Amino acid sequence: MTNDKSSGVGSRARGMGTAALRGLALALVSLPGAVLCFTLSLVSIALIPIGIGLVTTPWVLTGVRAFADWRRLLAAEWGGVRIPPAYRPLPKDANPWTRTFGMLRDPATWRDLRWLPVDMTAGFVTALLPAVLVLYPLEGFALAAGLWRTMAGGPYAEYGPYWYGFVPVSDQLSALGAGALGAVLLIVAHRYAVSAFHLHFRLTRAVLSPSQTQLAERVRVLTETRRDAVDTSAAELRRIERDLHDGAQARLVAMGMDLGTIEMLLDKDPAKAKELVAQARRSSVDALTELRDLVRGIHPPVLAERGLGDAVRALALRLPVPSEVAVELSGRAEAPVESAAYFAVSEVLTNAVKHSGADRIWIDLHHAAGGGGMLRVTVTDNGKGGAEIGAGSGLAGIERRLGTFDGVLAVSSPAGGPTMVTMEIPCALS
Template identity: 40%
Template sequence: MAIYDGRTSAPRSHRVPAVLRAPLEGRTWREFLYLLLSLPISIVAFVFAVTMVSLGAGLLITFLGVPVLAAGLAGARGLGVLERARARALLRVKVAEPEPVRPRKGTRGPLAWTGALLKSGTSWRHLLYMALHLPWAIFAFVVSLVMWSVGWALLLYPAYAWMYPTYWGQDGMQLYGDNDGTTVYLDNPFEIGVTAGAGLLVVLATPWVIRGLAGVERLAVTGLLGPSRLATRVWELEEDRGVVVDTAAADLRRIERDLHDGAQARLVALAMDLGLAKEKLEEDPEAAARMVDEAHGEVKLALQELRDLARGIHPAILTDRGLSPALSALAARCTVPVAVDVDLPARPAPAIEGIAYFTVSELLQNVSKHSAARTARVEVWRSGTRLMLQVSDDGKGGASTATGSGLAGLAERLGSVDGLLVVDSPVGGPTTVTAELPWRG
């Protein structure tokens, strides 16, 4: 899940328009090199794929065909490593490593790995890439190389036009010729200038054609050589499950600590005081009465701590009346005046409602402790299938989701339920934190 801190750098301005600087940019040369290298690599890959599949299919009548096919799939995965590295270096596209080949639990050895390779959809996608990439690589190679060479040859024609009459015995570059002896040469200043102008147009158009061809290469590498969407989603769910488990364990430790250090300690002291009061009841009734009165005060404090602890687990007002009254109660306890605006047509799922409540609670605590704000505002609304929360203040700003901050932990909690946290907090303020949660009503 991506987390944004709202402080992206402004795009760098250029005095030279993009269309003029594109032919000389490093990106253009890298992508051009990628397209040139694709042809020899794709030829080798295509030959390997066709050979291994044909040989394996032909040998399926015997047992040898199965390991041959598995070897072809393993080789395809090896090529995938090369292609992902090439895409990272030249196309600047980061493709995640696909899920590894895993034999079924409890099995091991060559047969287990062979079966896992044959059942791996990722391996077959790699083989499909090797088979389909050659026609496209030929097309991209021809188009990019022809446009590049023709464009620069025409643009630089004024610099080498003198070589035609000097060394090759003709007036200039031949534009037309037939069997009757009719020939047209580009040999006068006007024709040379028009030729250079046409070359300039081709040179300026070539980088954008190359970028389009490279864009198709990016899609192919990402779609066929990267992890499948299902595998990516499973990985995300596993990661989110880990966050949820860690969060639940941290909450249990917090509750245990609060009970041990707070209400439990008070109740132990209260029991001891009442025991002493019972012993003094006959000897010194006045002292016993004072001790009972002090114990009564301790009972009130213990009850208040238990109420606060219960509110921290799940407030009753949220369960009974929903987000609007619960957030209003939160705002009333904030040290900064807070305006609350909740516009919801219905109540979301209880779990989402609880996460929304505690998200606002933590953000308002940050406002109270760190923002030095004079006012704050909480807004809640529904947008399609998402519950939107926004907490803003006019404080000093500088909030960040950097690792180790409270906002980073909050972003992880939201991410565990497919939520999102966006922080816009320039130094000097104001700060706006927007949270997005699934509705799931």
């Protein structure tokens, strides 16, 4: 029992010392870092109207995010506090305008900027507090041991007594009072230093975590994307039903009627029966072709068998415009993600062929492993440009399709071209 109690006291003492050292280091490093990030952010954003900020802001805000992510890491490792990042993905190759305003439209960016002044004030105090609780009692003990003669006497005597907390130290008796106060403060530090250190990270989480309003907005977006997915699925089912009814089903019905006629003509008019057999064979070939096209429109066999990279290569081979495909995928995404990406690429390519007037198309697929994984697809053409995401456009439908998987769509298409459409879907590869 005694050994367990001694072990507990020793463990708490080690925790108190660790909290003090880490808090002191964090306060000394984070204060200049927060001041620098906040100052550079304000200056860079203020320079956006004259164009300089369009170049500097993405770099500055990326630095702010790196600083915040470092603090999230320390919160998890030192304080056991999880603060998940909630940044919206951005196209890697987006132009400065798109990247700047994409970051400024992200609520997580403004949470970071609000957190910086909190971190350099209340955050600095809460980080420094454990060190103060642990180190300040040492001064009281030093005063009681004789340091009071230096601090309260000699050249400093004209300034009156030396104050330690609320104890005026002017002689040995009052110095012993300072030592007693230091002992009380050390007991307080032993009890509360670790809790005070964790308070710093809880404050960080309170500012950096999404608010209830932002979570409600997230729920609203997910509800809309789910509704869009249901509407898209219903429309797809109606299209399949219409294609079956007007295409393969009609041909199969005609084949049945031809076979009935052939049965009656076999003895009476063999030549006519032979002609109808040839017609029925052609109808069966046409029906099979339509069924294959229908199946390919639902889920292409090459996508199921060979994966997204080969499926996109097969798409490119059928284009009337010369195209180049670059694929860097180390594995396969889940089937719904592959399907969404495939049909999004198919629609972008269809739009490029129909409307861009391009004579060359480049398609790039690759996967970034960081941050849980991101599938990024870029389709570039050298057409006339002018493409934009708007109501009624095919790009708006692609954006809704990707939104079902938390994906994003970015379009860079100045007048005169080129047009670059970037699609990103968070996912991991098997």
